[in-house]
Amino acid sequence: MPASLPLADGTRLPALGFGLYKVPVEQTREVALAAIGAGYRLVDGAQFYGNERELGAAIRASGRRDELLVASKFWGDPVQSRAQALADFAQSERDLGIGPLDLYLIHWPRSTRGAFVDVWRGLIELQQQGRVRTIGVANFEIDDLRRLIDDTGVAPALNQVESHPWLPQHELRAFHAEHGIVTQAWSPLGRGRLLDDPTLTGIAAKHAVSVAQVILRWHLQLGGAAVVKSVHPDRLRQNLDLDGFDLDADDLTAVAALETGERTGTHPRDRQ
Template structure:
């Protein structure tokens, strides 16, 4: 059973989902179909990934009730304006074959453009129109979040950021928590680098589980949402089983000690698309 997180708009989001970053469209179709069959119900994609159509085909062919699924997609930086949000989302919905998504995110703040505040007003509009049930952000730093909160409208339900043992983003997590925003980790395994860390390996051996399950359990026990990616059926199932792993306090502390500020992706402070 996949646990859920209560978002600040009272909707529930599965705490463990399936990501399709860097998965080509045809491969995404097969991978998402396999993931849904394995028991995943939350799927995370984005316009810029170029695989929304494949994700949509898998959803349509699954036979699952739409209400049992949680679908996330994201607005790319070329749509960062109040008037750019709705066309961006409608194009994504057409590719996905859906009437609405459960969560729509601004993919990057692109701070040099200073357009994310106007875009947030557009995000509120698509939520009010029923095109997105919940709205949030991705890769936002504390100062970006504060400016949105200062608008006085909706507060993002989620901030999806790069987060793994080698990059723990503590200041952003603290800002998320202070505003009631759920933290969602992309690249939760550090693109696989965390799996070869001796500390992770030692904890995995002590519990009789895999390194991936250790790292995912570390995220889950600290209340974060995770979206690991795999195109291998056995690993998809392995990742799901992380929900059954219970780490000791000393395990969590040891994993907390692995932070060294090592990014695998762009820095939100200077990435503008």
């Protein structure tokens, strides 16, 4: 079982989480229960995913609410404002029906709108009220993070960003480390496009593991966290089985050579 990572607010984050993005509504309860049963203790949701009601039902049915860290996110479109963030948070509370949330993120900075600092102040308020334990952001770039910190004095506990061997995000990770922010990867497998890469398949064969396990092990050895998705119970279990091997120096050098800067998702500046 992958370890957990300390957050600057004194809490801990499971290093590997299960994500609900694009899990169909009709499959959400079954898949979430399978993930929880497999051992995932971080469940990464969002209002935008459209399946929070079903996720909440699965969490209640699991009987493991107290063991789980449950995350949601504020989408911010068509309206990005503090008031809308508070309203959307309240809706997620109702849809999930599991009590206080563990983690709430700003899903995208939408920096040209000029509202994300005010939204962040709303999240700080929710944390102070005890309605959410930990607050963070997703898809924020260095300039966005600097502005949050400079204007409010409160750094996000984590920043969830696209990251995989094509896009390691070294500069952003260094900024995070300097400011006590955990890097959490979405699309950690490059949306599956890395699974046939010859370098990675060679490393997987060397360690007698899957390519997905190699990539997730790489994320953990970078010192970060990742959120992975699958609707297949066997893959859910396999993706958690990362303790039996380590990538050696030759492996890490080979993975580093895969960096191209290519994205498989939207660049933050293109999501306004």
